[in-house]
């Protein structure tokens with residue numbers, strides 16, 4: 581059987597960052613609640629001329645530069661920060677990246693799980709024709725109401741992945757475990773710019789889903805828990821991965837060890853929740869911070885509130901960490917411009933209506949910018965950066 585999986589992967593994030601110490605001090609609470617209690621240090625915050633399209637295109641640009649467009653006939657855009665009820669955000673990316681008209685584009689939605697739905701679809705497309713490659717973009721801005729318990733778990737970022745036969749990074753194994761249940765733990769109604777969340781219920785639902793997806797994987801003859809060298813998890817906040825790992829250890833009755841939780845959360849601690857991109861940002865963090873994973877089996881748990889979840893596995897390929905992604909990602913994270921709390925709150929409160937034409941101020945240093953709204957349609961520009 582042809583090996584299929586993730587051939588290349590790249591991250592991008594926003595122009596701004598908010599330190600959680602500053603947020604805690606503004607709120608008059610102990611910063612350790614965020615740094616230790618939630619395991620989060622910073623949250624990325626978009627400038628007015630950034631959104632899921634600009635982040636997604638910025639993540640995909642270096643992948644296209646490295647591999648060209650040969651064989652790419654599909655771009656799947658996963659997000660829960662939908663910009664339009666009809667048009668897939670990936671169509672704007674298609675234009676910004678100057679992709680051929682023979683590339684089909686569609687958007688996937690199911691909260692933070694959508695990136696994994698796109699990955700499964702991509703694996704199917706490549707299985708049908710191993711000469712094809714699929715570009716996946718997972719891109720999100722996590723927004724909760726100011727002053728709500730979810731506020732310190734905001735964040736923003738995108739991951740672009742190229743899925744192909746004979747992948748250079750991680751071969752995805754064919755058996756996976758799925759767990760779906762209709763639960764109102766987190767959702768975003770069409771008339772709301774922030775998520776509605778029952779935080780306690782969402783943590784419980786996440787843990788039930790890890791166990792349920794494991795049972796489905798085991799029931800379908802998936803790999804033994806003992807063979808999992810590392811685990812990466814969707815990370816709404818990095819402590820959630822720790823809770824899930826402990827829960828899975830109890831549930832399987834197998835000592836899963838530390839499992840790469842620390843190396844797999846270095847980027848997530850600083851980006852905040854990136855919804856659909858979070859699991860794959862964690863995978864990048866793990867691959868970029870460990871040198872001896874070639875041949876190892878990694879378990880990956882994808883969770884999307886509402887809820888759909890999946891636990892699947894992959895084998896890390898030889899030479900997986902030679903691309904310099906760690907240096908690029910660290911430089912990008914360091915380059916973010918810090919916000920003071922007042923400016924952050926002002927930015928947070930600004931939302932655009934399609935009923936009003938607007939030109940956004942030039943702020944971002946990314947290769948692409950959201951330029952504004954004209955006649956109810958969004959328009960984008962290359963910045964030349």
Ligand code: CAA
Pocket residue numbers: 610612613614616617618692729730731733765766777778779780782783786814815816817820853855883884885
């Ligand atoms: N020093 C160290 N730790 C401290 C502390 C201090 N001074 N003060 C509190 N803590 C600890 C608490 O003991 C607690 O740890 P445990 O969970 O291990 O017991 C932790 O900090 C958080 O404290 P609280 O539970 O009191 O925090 P909270 O109720 O204010 O908010 C939350 C927590 C409900 C998760 C909230 O952040 C939230 O609503 N987040 C959004 C929803 C979310 O992320 N859910 C996760 C699952 S859903 C999902 O995964 C999908 C998605 O992406 C949204």
